[in-house]
Amino acid sequence: MKKYYPFYFVVPALVPYIGIYIAAVLFGFGLALTDWNVYSMSPSQFVGLGNFKMLFQNWQFGLALRHTAIFTLVTAVLKTVFALLLALMLNAKFPGRNFFRAAFFVPCVVSTLVVGYIFNFLYQADGGLVNQALTWIGLGSLAQDWLGDPRFALFSVSMIDVWQWTGFSIVIILAGLQSVPKELIEAAKIDGAGAFRTFQNVTFQFVRPSVNICIILSLIGGFKVFDVVMATTQGGPGFDTEVLGTMIFKSTNGGSLGYSGALALVQFLIITVITLPTLTALRQKEVEL
Amino acid sequence: MRPAGKKLLLLALLTAMACGFAACGSKDDAGGAASPSGSAASGATADGGNKPFTLTMGISTSNANKPGLKEMVQLYHEQTGNTIEIQAIDDKQWDNVLNARVASGGELWDIIWDKYRWENQIKFKAAELTNEPWVSRINDSVLATLKGYSPEGKLWAVPYAGSQTIGIVYNKKVFSDLGISIPKTIAEFEAAADKIKAAGITPIYIAAKDGFPVVQVLSSFIPNMEKTNPTMIDDLNANKKKWSEIPEFMDWLKLMQSWREKGYFNKDVATGTYENSQKLLAEGKVAMLFQGEWIVADLKNKYPDLDYGLMAPPSKDGDNYIDQDNPDAMYAVDGPNAEHAKEFFRWWTSKETLDKYGQLNPLLPVFKDQEIDNLNPMAKDAQVYAKAGKTKGHWNNRYLVTYTNDMNNVLAGIFLGTPAEKVAQMWDDFCISQGKQQKLPNF
Numbered sequence: 001m002k003k004y005y006p007f008y009f010v011v012p013a014l015v016p017y018i019g020i021y022i023a024a025v026l027f028g029f030g031l032a033l034t035d036w037n038v039y040s041m042s043p044s045q046f047v048g049l050g051n052f053k054m055l056f057q058n059w060q061f062g063l064a065l066r067h068t069a070i071f072t073l074v075t076a077v078l079k080t081v082f083a084l085l086l087a088l089m090l091n092a093k094f095p096g097r098n099f100f101r102a103a104f105f106v107p108c109v110v111s112t113l114v115v116g117y118i119f120n121f122l123y124q125a126d127g128g129l130v131n132q133a134l135t136w137i138g139l140g141s142l143a144q145d146w147l148g149d150p151r152f153a154l155f156s157v158s159m160i161d162v163w164q165w166t167g168f169s170i171v172i173i174l175a176g177l178q179s180v181p182k183e184l185i186e187a188a189k190i191d192g193a194g195a196f197r198t199f200q201n202v203t204f205q206f207v208r209p210s211v212n213i214c215i216i217l218s219l220i221g222g223f224k225v226f227d228v229v230m231a232t233t234q235g236g237p238g239f240d241t242e243v244l245g246t247m248i249f250k251s252t253n254g255g256s257l258g259y260s261g262a263l264a265l266v267q268f269l270i271i272t273v274i275t276l277p278t279l280t281a282l283r284q285k286e287v288e289l
Numbered sequence: 290m291r292p293a294g295k296k297l298l299l300l301a302l303l304t305a306m307a308c309g310f311a312a313c314g315s316k317d318d319a320g321g322a323a324s325p326s327g328s329a330a331s332g333a334t335a336d337g338g339n340k341p342f343t344l345t346m347g348i349s350t351s352n353a354n355k356p357g358l359k360e361m362v363q364l365y366h367e368q369t370g371n372t373i374e375i376q377a378i379d380d381k382q383w384d385n386v387l388n389a390r391v392a393s394g395g396e397l398w399d400i401i402w403d404k405y406r407w408e409n410q411i412k413f414k415a416a417e418l419t420n421e422p423w424v425s426r427i428n429d430s431v432l433a434t435l436k437g438y439s440p441e442g443k444l445w446a447v448p449y450a451g452s453q454t455i456g457i458v459y460n461k462k463v464f465s466d467l468g469i470s471i472p473k474t475i476a477e478f479e480a481a482a483d484k485i486k487a488a489g490i491t492p493i494y495i496a497a498k499d500g501f502p503v504v505q506v507l508s509s510f511i512p513n514m515e516k517t518n519p520t521m522i523d524d525l526n527a528n529k530k531k532w533s534e535i536p537e538f539m540d541w542l543k544l545m546q547s548w549r550e551k552g553y554f555n556k557d558v559a560t561g562t563y564e565n566s567q568k569l570l571a572e573g574k575v576a577m578l579f580q581g582e583w584i585v586a587d588l589k590n591k592y593p594d595l596d597y598g599l600m601a602p603p604s605k606d607g608d609n610y611i612d613q614d615n616p617d618a619m620y621a622v623d624g625p626n627a628e629h630a631k632e633f634f635r636w637w638t639s640k641e642t643l644d645k646y647g648q649l650n651p652l653l654p655v656f657k658d659q660e661i662d663n664l665n666p667m668a669k670d671a672q673v674y675a676k677a678g679k680t681k682g683h684w685n686n687r688y689l690v691t692y693t694n695d696m697n698n699v700l701a702g703i704f705l706g707t708p709a710e711k712v713a714q715m716w717d718d719f720c721i722s723q724g725k726q727q728k729l730p731n732f
Contacts (some may be wrong), residue, residue: 021387035728036727037727037728038391039391039691039727040727040728042728049517054722058717058718058722059715060695060722063376125363125560145557145559145560148498148560149559149560150559150705188540191425209342234381234697235499235698236498236500236698237498237560237698237701238497238559238698238702238705239695239698239699240702250693250694250695251390251726252392253384253385253388253392253724254388254691254693255388255391255392255726255727256726256727257392285516286301
C-alpha cells in the first residue's frame with residue numbers, strides 16, 4: 001500500500017494532464033493524417049501521408065525550416081555564452097549585485113508580445129532608438145531598417161530573443177555556480193593555475209550540467225519560436241523571417257487543420273530528433289563529481 | 290482567533306472572491322476578443338417583439354472609420370431605437386481574429402462586414418437574402434456578379450457601400466507640370482515615366498512592407514489581361530492552366546521586371562508603407578500609386594488639397610479596362626438574431642438611407658435608384674470607364690483560391706529583384722498548395 005502513495009498523490013495532476021494535454025496532442029497528430037479544412041464543403045477524409053508529401057514539396061517549408069534553424073543556432077549560442085559570462089560576473093561579490101541579478105531577469109517576466117511591440121519602435125528606421133543611439137556615438141552609417149531589411153530582419157528578431165531570455169539562463173547557471181566547492185578553487189590557485197585554467201578545469205566542470213540544461217532549453221525554445229516573430233515581422237519582409245511557428249499559425253488560420261497538424265507533428269519530430277541526441281552527447285561530457 | 294475560525298474565514302473570503310469574479314463578467318462578455326470594445330460578440334437583447342434590440346457588427350478598423358457608417362448607425366438608432374454595436378478589429382488582426390473565431394466555433398457577431406467573397410457564406414454560416422425586397426433594386430450587372438459566387442445563384446450578403454475601383458492613382462499636378470497626358474499604351478506610359486524620373490520624381494511607389502499594396506498592381510492589370518484572355522480565371526479555377534502558363538500574366542511579370550530595371554519604382558520597396566506612399570504622392574515626390582478607392586478617405590482627411598485622379602494601366606493597344614471591385618458587404622450570421630439583422634438591412638437599403646449614405650461616402654452606386662452627385666475624384670474618373678463599358682469584375686472575388694497575405698510576399702519578389710520566371714514558379718506553387726489545402730476540385 002505504502003509503495004503506491006507517490007502514485008496516489010500524482011494521479012489528480014496526471015489525469016487532467018493526460019486528458020487535456022496528451023490527448024489533445026495525440027488528436028493533433030491524428031489530424032495530420034486527414035485533409036480537414038474548416039472552410040471546405042466536402043467532409044474530411046483520411047489521406048495518410050498526403051499532407052506530409054505536400055509539405056515537403058512546399059518551398060515555403062524549406063525556407064521556414066532554414067530560418068528556424070538559423071534562429072535557434074544564433075540564439076542558443078549567444079544566450080548560453082552571454083549567460084555564462086554574466087553569471088560568472090554576477091557570482092562575484094560587489095555592491096549592487098542583487099540589483100543587477102534582478103535587472104537581468106526582469107525581461108523574462110515581460111510578455112513576449114509586449115517585448116516585440118517595444119522593439120518594433122526601437123528598431124524603426126526613422127527615429128528608432130537603436131539608430132538614434134548609433135548616430136549619437138558617431139556610427140550613423142550603420143543605421144538600418146532592422147526589421148524591414150531582408151539582410152538584417154532575422155538577426156534583429158534573434159537579438160530580441162537573446163535580450164529577453166539570457167536572464168533565464170543566467171539564473172540556471174548561477175544556481176550551478178553555487179555548487180562549486182571553494183576548496184577546489186583555492187587548491188587550483190595554490191597549484192599555480194591561472195584564472196582561465198581554474199575556470200576550465202574546475203568551475204566549468206561543476207557548472208556543465210547547468211550549461212547543458214540552458215543549451216537544451218534554448219534549442220527547444222528556438223525551434224518553437226512564434227510570438228516574437230508575430231509581434232515584430234509576421235514572417236516578413238517577404239518570407240525572410242518565416243519560421244515553422246508562423247507557418248503553422250497561418251495555415252491554421254486558413255482553415256487547413258490537417259495540413260497545420262502535419263506541420264506541427266514535423267516540428268515536434270525535428271525538436272525530438274535534434275534535442276535528444278544533443279542531450280545525450282552533452283551528458284557524456286559531464287564529469288562525475 | 291482559533292485555527293478553525295481562521296480556516297472558516299479563509300474559506301468565506303475565497304468564496305466571496307469567486308462570486309465576485311463570476312459577477313464581474315456581463316452577459317455580453319464572452320472572453321475578450323481583440324476588439325477595442327473589449328468584448329466578444331453578443332447576442333441581441335431582442336425578445337422577438339417590438340422592443341428595441343441590439344446587434345453586434347464585426348468590422349475592420351479602417352472600414353469602421355470610413356465616412357458614413359457611424360453616422361448611419363446613429364441615425365438608425367434615432368429612427369428606430371435599435372442599436373448596432375460596432376466592434377472594430379485592427380486591420381492587421383482582422384483576418385486572424387475572424388478566422389480564429391470561425392475555426393474554433395466561437396461566437397460570431399450578428400453582422401459581419403467583409404468583401405463579398407464566394408467562401409464567406411460558408412465561413413460565416415450566413416443567412417440567405419435572395420428573397421429580400423431590396424434585391425431587385427441592385428444594378429443588374431452587380432447582382433449577376435454577386436449571385437455568381439453561389440453555386441445555387443443565391444444572395445448571401447447586402448452590398449453596404451458603392452463599388453470601388455482599383456487602378457493607378459496619379460498626382461494631377463505632377464502630370465500637368467511636366468506636360469504629360471494620360472498614357473494609354475505601354476510605350477506612352479514608359480515615355481511618361483522616363484520624363485517623371487528625369488524630373489527627380491519617383492514614377493511609381495510600391496509599399497511592400499504593408500503587403501496589400503503589392504497585389505493592387507496585379508489587380509490593376511488583370512482587366513487588360515482578361516480583355517485578351519477572358520477565360521483565364523475560369524481556367525485557373527479549374528486548374529486547367531497554371532499562372533505561369535497564362536501568357537498575359539508572364540508578360541506582366543516581365544514588364545514589371547523591366548520597369549524595375551529602368552528605375553521606375555522607389556528604392557525602398559521592401560520597407561515602403563501605405564501611409565508613406567500617400568504622403569509622397571501628396572508632396573509630389575511620387576507620381577503614381579496602384580491603389581483602390583479605399584485610399585480616398587485617407588487622402589481626403591490628410592491631404593485635402595491633393596488634386597488626384599484615376600487611370601487604367603496601359604496595354605499594348607491602348608484599349609484599357611479598369612478593375613471594379615465588389616462592393617463591401619454585410620452578412621447576417623444565421624442564428625436567433627438573423628431576422629433583426631435583415632430588418633436593419635431593409636432600413637439600410639431604403640432609397641432615403643442610401644442617398645444619405647451616398648452623400649457621406651460617395652462611391653459608384655450599386656442600386657438602380659441610388660443618386661450620388663458628389664463622387665470622389667477617383668469615382669468620377671471610374672464612372673467614365675464604367676459608362677464606356679470598360680470595367681471588369683475584380684479577379685480575386687472570382688478566383689477560388691483564397692488570397693492570403695503570404696501571396697503578397699510572393700508577388701513582392703518581382704519588385705525586389707527576383708526574376709520573373711522564379712516569381713511565377715513560386716506563385717504557382719503557392720496557389721496550387723492553397724488550392725489543395727482548400728480541397729478545391731481538380732487541385
